[in-house]
Amino acid sequence: MAQPLAITAADTEFCEATPEQRELAWKLNGAAWARPMSIETYVAQEFHLSEQELTKDGRCKYWVLHLTGYPRQVIASCETTRKKVLISENGVSREGYGYGIASVYTNPDYRRQGMAATLLRRVQEAMDRDSDLSVLYSDIGRQYYSNLGWHVVPRDELTLTYIPPASTSDNETPTLQHSQPGSIRYLRLEDLRTLCEVDELHLSARFDRIPADGARHVAFLPSFAQISWQVARAEFVAGKLLDGKAPENVGAITSNGRAWIYWSHDWKRKKLKILKVVTVLESTQQQRIYDIRVLVEAALVEATTWGLGTVLLWNPDEETAMGCKAVGDVHPHDIDVVIDENVDHSISSLRWAGGKHKNTVWEDNYYYCWC
Numbered sequence: 001m002a003q004p005l006a007i008t009a010a011d012t013e014f015c016e017a018t019p020e021q022r023e024l025a026w027k028l029n030g031a032a033w034a035r036p037m038s039i040e041t042y043v044a045q046e047f048h049l050s051e052q053e054l055t056k057d058g059r060c061k062y063w064v065l066h067l068t069g070y071p072r073q074v075i076a077s078c079e080t081t082r083k084k085v086l087i088s089e090n091g092v093s094r095e096g097y098g099y100g101i102a103s104v105y106t107n108p109d110y111r112r113q114g115m116a117a118t119l120l121r122r123v124q125e126a127m128d129r130d131s132d133l134s135v136l137y138s139d140i141g142r143q144y145y146s147n148l149g150w151h152v153v154p155r156d157e158l159t160l161t162y163i164p165p166a167s168t169s170d171n172e173t174p175t176l177q178h179s180q181p182g183s184i185r186y187l188r189l190e191d192l193r194t195l196c197e198v199d200e201l202h203l204s205a206r207f208d209r210i211p212a213d214g215a216r217h218v219a220f221l222p223s224f225a226q227i228s229w230q231v232a233r234a235e236f237v238a239g240k241l242l243d244g245k246a247p248e249n250v251g252a253i254t255s256n257g258r259a260w261i262y263w264s265h266d267w268k269r270k271k272l273k274i275l276k277v278v279t280v281l282e283s284t285q286q287q288r289i290y291d292i293r294v295l296v297e298a299a300l301v302e303a304t305t306w307g308l309g310t311v312l313l314w315n316p317d318e319e320t321a322m323g324c325k326a327v328g329d330v331h332p333h334d335i336d337v338v339i340d341e342n343v344d345h346s347i348s349s350l351r352w353a354g355g356k357h358k359n360t361v362w363e364d365n366y367y368y369c370w371c
Helices: 019-033 039-050 115-128 143-147 189-208 224-241 285-305 318-330
Strands: 012-016 060-067 070-089 092-106 133-138 156-162 184-187 216-220 251-254 260-266 271-278 310-314 335-341 347-352 360-362
Touching (some): 019 060, 019 092, 070 189, 156 318, 189 224, 224 260, 271 285, 318 335, 347 360
16 A cells, blocks of 8 residues: 655645535545445536535535645545524524534545544634534544544434345345335325425424523424435435436325324445434324334335335434334334444534534434434
């Protein structure tokens, strides 16, 4: 392996990426992240995602550190997407803004010299001017980003894994059958905007009721822009890996309209990721657990239909966990339900603007927040 080219921060310049620098950065990190797509297809995906409602018109910014005097020599890069958040402190709630940071990458020619840290400190300065906080999801452990001011927010993960019948042949794609198909209907993208608006209103009302408890509570708004960005990502990859086929179902709702979920297909990791479970209308605990059960069961049907063996859900509360376990009870020989603390991938980390550490409660830290 070639030795990194020796440089210091004094040899670099920081800037918001030009379109050319952005594409150069995508090609660099595509060498690590594109597979099984080609780098050219990966660059097309990233451009497509930059044109979504969540990211277009400057809502997502791309940052680079480049060699002084050589703007095409990208050393490190990342992207930041500005989103609305709700904040409650001392019994008072308000709207604010938070950034999601993604795609932090250092050119292999310049690694182990603090270049990503140099980049991120400059990005912090830029974000702090027009936001309340920023979050990222670490795949390189807990310590690196913690040293830069992003504090780990522990998160549990629940997985439901489908166990195909032993008699299944190699040529078959086994699927799960819903025990009560009349209890739900599937959602299309055009159904989501109104549901997201209802969800946002429900979350805002919930924040208005948070009492003064010595903590600062925060949640990213579950907007249609955020949910549809996740769907756009899955649709693009499906179009490239599945010969142009793409699923139409992006979630499910109970037949009584009392609860619903959104999901996203992760084709690379063979998982269906539940973006959010929503139970906003008045109902009893028993009804909510039942609704969650039939919705998660619908997610499993969708997953197995497309050859995805696992459904993943972040931070299940007690009722959600009970609803998921009830799916296992209905399919005792087909479904394995496991809840574990996440310790090694997409580690949720949060930094308040200015780097001031607060007693923080990150409400609704579900997969829809990820970017």
